[in-house]
Amino acid sequence: MDRFLYLAMSGAKENLYAQAINNHNLANANTHGFRQALGEAYTAPVRGPVYDSRDYVQTGNEAIDFTHGALQSTGRDLDIAIEGEGFIAVQAPDGGEAYTRAGNLHIDALGMLRNERGLPVLGDGGPIAIPPNETLLIGTDGTITVRPVGSAPNALAAVERIRLVNPDVKSLKRTEDGLIRAGDGQAPPADANVRVVTGMLETSNVNTVAALTKMIELSRHFEMQVKMMESANNVEQNHNRLLAIG
Incomplete structure (x- = not known):
């Protein structure tokens, strides 16, 4: 019994x-x-x-x-969505590297580029800082280009490139803080084949x-x-x- x-x-x-x-x-x-x-x-x-x-x-x-969600148009310059496979690298609260598909970004009062959770978005050289600007563009490869305040309309400057990665999803895990990380703790290399589209956001799956x-x-x-x-x-x-x- x-x-x-x-x-x-x-x-x-x-x-x-x-x-x-x-x-x-x-x-x-x-x-x-x-x-x-x-x-x-x-x-x-x-x-x-x-x-x-x-x-x-x-x-x-x-x-x-890891099934993809649908893409929604927002028309906002700081909204990006991964086209196909890949992830956006962000800095976790413990200083480690984590990955997300959420591309609703914003610039804080100190000029740091952050995601919706307030985590710094990573570039090739670490967290991305955006200088004062009149226009900002994000290219399909994640390159951020700005027109500095007071400069000519054609005076564009590349600031940084968002770190885009495409690790094997089988090696990824979700930790207790809700962030997706590499299971072995080793950060994957940046992948030049990952593409983003601006003015779009990916929905939940x-x-x-x-x-x-x-x-x-x-x-x-x-x-x-x-x-x-x-x-x-x-x-x-x-x-x-x-x-x-x-």
Whole structure:
């Protein structure tokens, strides 16, 4: 009987975890460049001193779905979207390098180029600083060109080039701070083949209809596991009554 109970208990526990993953995806359905998380469940035997007598349900490490989102036109000069494969490199709060597909950039009061989370955007020489300018253009290769304040209309100057990378997505992981990083901790080299389009932003790849349907499905699975636990408890109580009679 305990096997029945433990199996139902582990199933309910992992269903709650799967619901948390799905809810996190739904919460970021409108986050630009967000990549939904996937939870994979499997059975794992419980190792005993003699032989494996129990199987539990386990959810593996969260995988990331790197399917591309749709591109939306904004017309804003500091909005960029990756065309095809690749990522924009940003500086994480701990000083390390992280990667994003969200290209809604802005320039802070000190002239630093940052993404929507306030993280500095990286160039070939580190965080990018933008000098005072009258116009700013971002080329398809990530090169930032400005016309300094007070200069002639044709006096353009290249400031820096946004660091664009294209690592193997299988080597990437999402850390607890929600940032995507290289799994081995080694920053990949810049890739000259990665292209960006200006005046566009990439949407999240979360399918809200599918996520809502999955939410209902997971809720029903959880209720089924709880009912199994209740059934195991009822059967155990009946066994105890029979033993008491004897």
